[in-house]
Amino acid sequence: MKASIGLYNKLVNDLYFKMVPIINTMKNKRIEAVKEALRQPLTWPGAYPKSFLSHDGVICHKCIRDNFRAVVNDCRTGGPWNVKVDVLWEGEFQCADCGCEVESAYGPVEN
Numbered sequence: 001m002k003a004s005i006g007l008y009n010k011l012v013n014d015l016y017f018k019m020v021p022i023i024n025t026m027k028n029k030r031i032e033a034v035k036e037a038l039r040q041p042l043t044w045p046g047a048y049p050k051s052f053l054s055h056d057g058v059i060c061h062k063c064i065r066d067n068f069r070a071v072v073n074d075c076r077t078g079g080p081w082n083v084k085v086d087v088l089w090e091g092e093f094q095c096a097d098c099g100c101e102v103e104s105a106y107g108p109v110e111n
Ligand SMILES: [Zn+2]
Pocket: 059, 060, 061, 062, 063, 095, 096, 097, 098, 099, 100
């Protein structure tokens, strides 16, 4: 019995160390997308504005820049500054951190 627990631990350990680089690559892709969106705020093709979406809502470029260390850390750990880059197609949005207006691709919805 002792031997099988040892084997189980070894398998879990091996699997974990095989997964670490895969998980890191996935998380780093998110950070790379954030860096890319700060450098190049418009999509190509299309020239639509890139936005940052967090669990709390839309975050403006200035707040991402001002909190960049937290963003990089939280994209790895899943904290509150964990954001993904996306295009807001239509509607009016406010930054969840500073409250400023965030541009969407086609602006406010018209009725
Ligand atoms: Zn903001």
